[in-house]
Amino acid sequence: MQRKIGVIGGSGVYQIEGLEGAGWTAVETPWGAPSDQILTGRLAGIEMAFLPRHGRGHRHAPGDLPYRANIDALKRLGCTDVIAVSAVGSLREDFRPGDMVVVDQFIDRSTSREPSFFGSGCVAHVSLADPTCPALSAACATALRDTGAVVHVGGTALTIEGPQFSTRAESRLYRSWGCDVIGMTAMPEARLAREAELCYASVAMVTDYDCWHPDHGAVDVAAVIAVLSANAGVAKAMIAALPPILGTGRRPCPAGCDHALDHAVMTAPAQRDPALLARLDAVAGRILGA
Numbered sequence: 001m002q003r004k005i006g007v008i009g010g011s012g013v014y015q016i017e018g019l020e021g022a023g024w025t026a027v028e029t030p031w032g033a034p035s036d037q038i039l040t041g042r043l044a045g046i047e048m049a050f051l052p053r054h055g056r057g058h059r060h061a062p063g064d065l066p067y068r069a070n071i072d073a074l075k076r077l078g079c080t081d082v083i084a085v086s087a088v089g090s091l092r093e094d095f096r097p098g099d100m101v102v103v104d105q106f107i108d109r110s111t112s113r114e115p116s117f118f119g120s121g122c123v124a125h126v127s128l129a130d131p132t133c134p135a136l137s138a139a140c141a142t143a144l145r146d147t148g149a150v151v152h153v154g155g156t157a158l159t160i161e162g163p164q165f166s167t168r169a170e171s172r173l174y175r176s177w178g179c180d181v182i183g184m185t186a187m188p189e190a191r192l193a194r195e196a197e198l199c200y201a202s203v204a205m206v207t208d209y210d211c212w213h214p215d216h217g218a219v220d221v222a223a224v225i226a227v228l229s230a231n232a233g234v235a236k237a238m239i240a241a242l243p244p245i246l247g248t249g250r251r252p253c254p255a256g257c258d259h260a261l262d263h264a265v266m267t268a269p270a271q272r273d274p275a276l277l278a279r280l281d282a283v284a285g286r287i288l289g290a
């Protein structure tokens, strides 16, 4: 099987360079339109699909993002792997602005987002115990080290609803929970990638210390943009370094990300809603035969 890598670019990452045969494509999905057109092409022989999470020009707020359409569109285009790039605040002293964190756990404090492709008419429960793909995450960590960035492997990301940043009391609370970084978009993106049987890795750039740190001012957008601008090349350099690490071919995922739905669907075949099954054609066609 050929590998195809989807990249979801976060704040400050609205396109990637160097793709052969590059072109922006509009993708329709049963869940609506994705955040933007998708840039496809090849990087050192690997098929790539890049989607700016907030759209070019940063049009979409984190609470209103078409999370389901974004993941469906990447799956529909044939992506096997998704690398999600995000700007995050740090909740610990030793994760400094400019550092990169390969996140491997999430706590979800978002409040008004569609968290699943499934529902009444086709009920499914996938495991999220280990929500990121270890092999893809390890490849990202290797590629990041090649860029010379300071890399932290492993970390728990807390997702807030936003769009406001947190209060100091919330920031201290999340630290007391053992969270390492804070952002607004990792959830439900990671949930949906697992339901769509995609290998998913979360690569976060630390842009600030949120508002808990006594020696740093509270986060604001100017501070985030200053760090993103100073480190703009890191995420793109990571992507450029990935092809020789990953290779073009793809074996079954050792962690089983690509078979996440094997024992997940509860609804008896005769009770399944044909309209929902039709919407699940790309995401769950492998097991539903849709």
Ligand SMILES: CSC[C@H]1O[C@H](OP(=O)(O)O)[C@H](O)[C@@H]1O
Pocket: 009, 010, 011, 053, 054, 062, 085, 086, 087, 088, 162, 183, 184, 185, 186, 221, 224
């Ligand atoms: C400009 S800081 C707030 C904004 O940036 C992050 O976006 P993304 O995760 O897409 O990089 C954060 O989650 C907020 O949406």
Ligand SMILES: Nc1ncnc2[nH]cnc12
Pocket: 087, 088, 089, 090, 160, 165, 166, 182, 183, 184, 207, 208, 209, 210, 211, 219, 224
């Ligand atoms: N401190 C912070 N809180 C939430 N999202 C962020 N994105 C970047 N910094 C953030």
